[in-house]
Amino acid sequence: MADVIYQKINTSEYLNIKSKPVHVKEQLEIKILDNSFLPGAKDDDWFAHSALPALKLIEKExxxxxxxxxxxxxxxxxxxxxxxxxxxxxxxxxxxxxxNIVESGVQNVKANLLEPEKVEVNGYTGDIFEPLRSRTNSNENQRFDIIYENLPNIPLAENEDINKLRSSSRCLEKRSEDIPKEIKDALLDLHYLAIKQVHEFLNKNGALISLISGVIPIDTIKSLEKYIDGVKIDIYYYNWNIQTSFYSVINDYAKQEEHGYGPFIFYRENDLKKAFEGVSDSESGKKARDIEKSLADKRITATEALKRFNQGENIGYTITILKTTIIDQ
Structure with missing residues (x-):
């Protein structure tokens, strides 16, 4: 039997809201299996730190x-x-x-909703969209107003077992799909595959929200669009964060640089603070290229970032939230 951790989370603090929650309990109790991603403090939780503000913008719109x-x-x-x-x-x-993670996740959702009997909650096991795909007719696929993905992008090491891995940043490297070299070199394989398939699973006016670490240049991220017909990809939200020891990804990217992947970009904390000063959530996506341009001479490689991080220097990176919509809708 898998080891289990029960984590208590204050909803208002996690969501950064002043009012009481109206759809979920004030105090969440989340069951976490030993092969599931373990949420960290808020700044270590990429969803809370960067995806959640983007979803709030969608609700506002x-x-x-x-x-x-x-x-x-x-x-x-x-x-x-x-x-x-x-x-x-x-x-x-x-x-x-x-x-087992799907079953536990569904239980977590149902157990923490205020009125679970009024909400349809389901979970499916499989790779990207495969468990949601109709075997007979794509028109029978389940469709959604918003789909969110923060798929892993760092290839699994040969000595690692994905069934026992708690980190959410690893993925299986060997895939049968044809993936453009530019995309593969940037470790954007799974994001590419999700965007390429998403038209089969979105409702009219629906959108795919993708969280991508900004260690990859914006031009490279935007290049996804030129390889996929019928989609519009916008930089919807742009943010930054400091690398902590809770889930350090610098070492992973440094190893990938050694294997010829990249470039992967990191920055000093003070440089990021200055570049993002005064930028609101709603305008961050539109200003993303200007922000990146202002940081051009402040870039450091993952290899150099790892060296500085191990010496105690605060190292950070940007985070990009993409919004993909279907052009012909």
């Missing part, structure tokens, strides 16, 4: 319109619960690679 929400690779389901509070969606779905 389309109040009450997001009736269905899907999280690809949800883990314990905390992102689904947060989205349930933000959108008030009545259809919540999550997926993951591991059946």
């Amino acid at each position: 389309r109040p009450g319109e997001i009736k269905s929400f899907l999280s690809i690779g949800s883990g314990p389901g905390l992102d689904v619960l947060a989205s349930a509070e933000v959108f008030g969606s009545k259809k919540l779905v999550l997926t993951d690679l591991h059946e």
Whole structure:
């Protein structure tokens, strides 16, 4: 039997709201299995730190319109619960690679909703969209108003077992799909595959929200669009964060640089603070290129970042939230 951790989370603090939650409990109790991603403090939690503000912007633009929400690779389901509070969606779905994590995630969502009997909650096990795909007719696929993904991008080491790995940053490297070299070199494989397939699973006016570490240049991230027909990809939200020891990814990216991948970009904390000073959530996406340009001479490689990080220097990176919509809708 897998080891279990029960984590208590104050909803108002996690969601950064002043009012009492209306769709989920004030105090969440999240069951986390030993092969599931373990949420850290808020600044270590990429969803809370960067994806959540983007989802709040969507709700502000389309109040009450997001009736269905899907999280690809949800883990314990905390992102689904947060989205349930933000959108008030009545259809919540999550997926993951591991059946035990899916079952636990669904239990977490149902147990922490205020009125679970009024919400359809389902979970599916499998790779990206495969468990949601109709075997007979793509028109019968489940469709959603918002789909969220923060898929892993660092190839799994040969001595690592994905069934026992708690980190959410690793993925299986060998895939059968044809992936452009530019995308593969930037470790954007799974994001590319999700965006390429998402038209089969979005409702009209729906959107895919992708969280991508900004250690990859914006031009490279935007290059996804030129390889996929019929989609519009916008930099919807742009943020930064400091690398902590809780889940250090610098070492992973430094190893990938040694194997010829990249470039991967990091910055000193003070340089990031200055570049983002005075930028609001709503304008961050539109100003992303200007911010990146202002940091051009402040870039450091993952290899150099790791050296400085190990010496005690505060090292950070940007985070990019993409919004993908279907052009012909």
